[in-house]
Amino acid sequence: MQIPGHIDPVTTGTVPLRGGNRVDLVGLTREGIRSALEDAGLDAKAAKLRSKQIWHWIYHRGVTEFDAMTDIAKAMRPWLTERFIVGRPTVVTAQVSTDGTRKWLLAAADGQEYEMVFIPDADRGTLCVSSQVGCTLNCRFCHTGTMRLVRNLSAGEIVGQVLLARDALGEWPKGTMASTADVDDEDDDAGHYTADGRMLTNIVMMGMGEPLYNFDEVKGALKIVMDGDGLALSKRRITLSTSGVVPMMARAGEEIGVNLAVSLHAVNKEIRDEIVPLNRKYGIEELLAACAAYPGANNARRITFEYVMLKDKNDSDADARELVRLIKQYKLPAKVNLIPFNPWPGAIYECSSPERVRAFSNIIFESGISAPIRTPRGRDIMAACGQLKSAATKPSRAELDRIAEEKQAALG
Numbered sequence: 001m002q003i004p005g006h007i008d009p010v011t012t013g014t015v016p017l018r019g020g021n022r023v024d025l026v027g028l029t030r031e032g033i034r035s036a037l038e039d040a041g042l043d044a045k046a047a048k049l050r051s052k053q054i055w056h057w058i059y060h061r062g063v064t065e066f067d068a069m070t071d072i073a074k075a076m077r078p079w080l081t082e083r084f085i086v087g088r089p090t091v092v093t094a095q096v097s098t099d100g101t102r103k104w105l106l107a108a109a110d111g112q113e114y115e116m117v118f119i120p121d122a123d124r125g126t127l128c129v130s131s132q133v134g135c136t137l138n139c140r141f142c143h144t145g146t147m148r149l150v151r152n153l154s155a156g157e158i159v160g161q162v163l164l165a166r167d168a169l170g171e172w173p174k175g176t177m178a179s180t181a182d183v184d185d186e187d188d189d190a191g192h193y194t195a196d197g198r199m200l201t202n203i204v205m206m207g208m209g210e211p212l213y214n215f216d217e218v219k220g221a222l223k224i225v226m227d228g229d230g231l232a233l234s235k236r237r238i239t240l241s242t243s244g245v246v247p248m249m250a251r252a253g254e255e256i257g258v259n260l261a262v263s264l265h266a267v268n269k270e271i272r273d274e275i276v277p278l279n280r281k282y283g284i285e286e287l288l289a290a291c292a293a294y295p296g297a298n299n300a301r302r303i304t305f306e307y308v309m310l311k312d313k314n315d316s317d318a319d320a321r322e323l324v325r326l327i328k329q330y331k332l333p334a335k336v337n338l339i340p341f342n343p344w345p346g347a348i349y350e351c352s353s354p355e356r357v358r359a360f361s362n363i364i365f366e367s368g369i370s371a372p373i374r375t376p377r378g379r380d381i382m383a384a385c386g387q388l389k390s391a392a393t394k395p396s397r398a399e400l401d402r403i404a405e406e407k408q409a410a411l412g
Helices: 030-039 044-061 077-083 155-169 211-226 246-256 269-275 284-292 317-329 354-366 397-411
Strands: 090-096 102-107 113-120 125-128 202-205 238-242 259-263 303-309 334-340
Touching: 030 044, 102 155, 113 155, 125 155, 155 211, 202 211, 211 238, 211 246, 238 246, 246 259, 246 284, 259 284, 284 317, 303 317, 303 354, 317 334, 317 354, 334 354
Parallel strands: 125 202, 202 238, 238 259, 259 303, 303 334
Antiparallel strands: 090 102, 102 113, 113 125
């Protein structure tokens, strides 16, 4: 079947799956790289030096081959190549929307597939990153929610999405950089070194999966992304989105410290129980109290409430006024992102009319709370909010119903 949308011709950074027993260094901490080198036979002093150099090449330069690491002795590069790889997800398909949005269907080493999306704007470029293959939740408006949870992504698979996006966007620093280490062994090709401006400026953990149900791997990945000696993306430019896993929210604020977005989508128990079934386990009041206690939240770093607009379901004037009341009751430094529902095959909801969305937004704005309306991006390639789903999984309607029942039973 022909996939809609222009097919992205970019192949830069697409590394074929490579077998064997070699260790993938992507996703390891500096200490993890050092330990891997020691385990492979390097002495402690050499492992410490090489781990620092390799970290720089992986995360600051985007290099995937040891032969390109010019401040490492030529004689040592084959030794590294025999034992390690600097991996990337395999690109199964890459599409470009008419609005410039890009979507990649990626495959892990075990063949499991997941998606990531890049959304370019005039003043920023946002990468939407997945944390799981499938999802354990069953949000009724979300295409990913129709999938079973297959497994969590590793820190390396999460970081690998960021590295692959920078590959495809061509924004790694150019040139070579001399080092005092192994100066006699360096290739004699030192040129001008520049750190070019970035297209990828922001990351949102809003792809496939619930990030707080994969906390340790998400934390490890984001720590690498924020490291000042590597990708160096500020925590203020990273947003983690949760459907409301209340017990993990404080830990996310304390241990990761990025911006928080909450998939709220309704203001009363009946409707939220229906469209975000996790609400039956962690109710609205408990969720909003956790938001009020989120470390670091203030007027400069507001919590974002994501609110998908569903026709005749959650879009009345009364709903808007109740949303304002709740935000003020809990004294939340917040803004509300209003998201026109993005349809997908089999969806049971419709999008609110543009007039209804504007009226809803106006009520919230008039109360002094920001409520921008998100412009749908990438709808033509199923890359918009709520549309991500591995193309490899196409269950029947009966199977979807069974999946929903199993997920609901798990929530209790």
